[in-house]
Amino acid sequence: MERHDALFIGGGWAEPQGDDHITVVSASTEEVIGRVPEASEADVDAAVAAARGAFDDPGGWPDWEPARRADAMERLADALDRRKDRIARLVSAQNGMPVAIAEQLEGVFPSVVLRYYADLVRTAALEERRPGLMGGTTLVRRRPAGVVAAIVPWNYPQTLASFKIAPALAAGCTMVVKPSPETVLDAYALAEAVMEAELPPGVLNIVPGGREVGRYMITHPRIDKVAFTGSTAAGREIAETCGRLLRPVTLELGGKSAAIVLDDADLGATMENIFGATLLNNGQTCYLGTRVLAPRSRYAEVVEAFSAFAGSLQVGDALDAATQIGPMASARQRDRVESYIGKGRSEGARVTVGGGRPSGLDKGWFVEPTVFADVDNAFTIAQEEIFGPVLSVIPYGDVDEAVAIANDTDYGLGGSVWTSDHERGVQVACRVHTGTIGINGYLPDPTAPFGGVKASGIGRELGPEGLAAYQQNQSVYL
Numbered sequence: 001m002e003r004h005d006a007l008f009i010g011g012g013w014a015e016p017q018g019d020d021h022i023t024v025v026s027a028s029t030e031e032v033i034g035r036v037p038e039a040s041e042a043d044v045d046a047a048v049a050a051a052r053g054a055f056d057d058p059g060g061w062p063d064w065e066p067a068r069r070a071d072a073m074e075r076l077a078d079a080l081d082r083r084k085d086r087i088a089r090l091v092s093a094q095n096g097m098p099v100a101i102a103e104q105l106e107g108v109f110p111s112v113v114l115r116y117y118a119d120l121v122r123t124a125a126l127e128e129r130r131p132g133l134m135g136g137t138t139l140v141r142r143r144p145a146g147v148v149a150a151i152v153p154w155n156y157p158q159t160l161a162s163f164k165i166a167p168a169l170a171a172g173c174t175m176v177v178k179p180s181p182e183t184v185l186d187a188y189a190l191a192e193a194v195m196e197a198e199l200p201p202g203v204l205n206i207v208p209g210g211r212e213v214g215r216y217m218i219t220h221p222r223i224d225k226v227a228f229t230g231s232t233a234a235g236r237e238i239a240e241t242c243g244r245l246l247r248p249v250t251l252e253l254g255g256k257s258a259a260i261v262l263d264d265a266d267l268g269a270t271m272e273n274i275f276g277a278t279l280l281n282n283g284q285t286c287y288l289g290t291r292v293l294a295p296r297s298r299y300a301e302v303v304e305a306f307s308a309f310a311g312s313l314q315v316g317d318a319l320d321a322a323t324q325i326g327p328m329a330s331a332r333q334r335d336r337v338e339s340y341i342g343k344g345r346s347e348g349a350r351v352t353v354g355g356g357r358p359s360g361l362d363k364g365w366f367v368e369p370t371v372f373a374d375v376d377n378a379f380t381i382a383q384e385e386i387f388g389p390v391l392s393v394i395p396y397g398d399v400d401e402a403v404a405i406a407n408d409t410d411y412g413l414g415g416s417v418w419t420s421d422h423e424r425g426v427q428v429a430c431r432v433h434t435g436t437i438g439i440n441g442y443l444p445d446p447t448a449p450f451g452g453v454k455a456s457g458i459g460r461e462l463g464p465e466g467l468a469a470y471q472q473n474q475s476v477y478l
């Protein structure tokens with residue numbers, strides 16, 4: 001049981017101003033594993049004031065030379081590296097991510113992202129003199145956007161926080177970060193790392209809390225920019241609020257991506273990559289290709305391959321190194337996944353593997369990896385984000401039809417194309433309306449913009465584009 005009684009505000013541990021607590025429960029065992037204070041509005045005010053001071057005080061973080069900020073970010077990356085195993089185990093215990101995956105994605109990736117942006121800001125031109133057409137020159141400056149409210153979901157709490165923290169710090173912004181109530185314990189390890197790295201007080205503050213705390217943050221009059229990752233429903237509400245306030249906002253939202261299997265795909269050779277592109281983190285990953293589009297000529301074979309693969313995955317306690325599929329992050333999340341499995345059945349889809357709770361796992365919020373065949377793209381299970389280990393195999397005639405089905409969705413975040421002809425795969429991928437897509441695999445890279453179109457969001461994280469999201473341009477006509 002990990003217990004914390006203070007909040008990380010202003011560079012140190014602050015006494016909470018309210019009495020509420022968040023109790024953290026293990027997704028695998030349903031045992032209580034932690035308790036932390038829930039930030040009150042007064043705590044958010046204090047965190048925003050600390051970030052405001054760190055931003056506004058002359059000579060502070062935004063005024064530092066970029067190389068000096070980069071040094072501090074590298075110290076933070078080092079401090080996170082020293083905690084990577086603990087962070088991976090905390091994330092795994094809280095949200096059910098198999099620990100072998102958490103070690104890589106939650107343990108290693110955040111410091112990779114921090115170092116990428118530290119390098120980028122050492123060399124990025126933050127000012128340029130641009131020859132004009134009206135007889136003069138313009139000094140174009142990329143200034144930090146200001147104080148950022150960053151709201152993060154529970155599925156990749158450290159990595160998705162780093163997608164915001166790294167570019168924001170590099171740009172010279174200061175921040176208030178709100179983790180999800182499901183995953184607050186790893187946020188304390190982040191706070192310790194920030195202290196060890198000696199970031200100036202107030203540059204990064206953490207306020208654990210639920211949606212009411214999030215709502216309060218984004219409307220706070222002293223916040224300049226909002227960065228949100230989470231559900232499309234919450235994203236719409238936040239977009240409306242930020243629209244009213246004319247406050248810049250980046251939104252990384254839900255997905256319902258397609259994994260397009262072309263008629264020449266060698267599924268046997270790529271099954272390991274298929275796991276990462278369709279079922280990673282128990283299906284609780286925003287970009288997964290949960291609609292598997294299979295050519296009619298190979299439909300039975302594709303259904304069989306995916307069913308055999310899903311059925312072979314080891315389901316168990318997330319902290320067991322051999323586990324490939326852990327539990328859902330919460331009871332509510334399992335209910336939601338089970339209700340979609342029920343809907344799929346009632347709409348006429350055929351369960352070829354899974355569909356229930358695994359036997360022998362009486363504690364924890366487990367769902368069997370499940371494959372539906374005979375799915376029409378209009379079915380609810382093909383249109384709505386399930387966020388669990390549930391795949392729908394949808395038949396298509398020719399490539400034009402595959403592309404049309406892939407694009408027949410409200411979302412546009414990820415996707416993949418499976419083929420023996422790489423160039424053909426790229427051509428098909430370029431026809432899909434989506435922010436990101438992979439050929440014979442899917443692996444987001446820190447150097448490339450990540451984000452969605454349509455109901456999957458607005459704006460991009462990662463790459464130089466992710467840095468631009470934390471900057472405001474100023475033109476000085478010389």
Ligand code: NAD
Nearest residue numbers: 152153154180210211214215230231234252253254255286
């Ligand atoms: P959620 O929207 O319920 O919560 C996300 C975060 O926002 C939490 O910290 C929550 O407390 C807060 N929040 C919720 N409603 C809010 C509101 N109205 N105002 C301010 N804050 C609010 O989502 P979740 O269930 O935690 O996460 C799963 C969702 O996140 C899925 O839809 C998934 O696809 C999406 N997601 C998207 C990406 C991406 O990069 N596009 C990555 C991971 C997850």
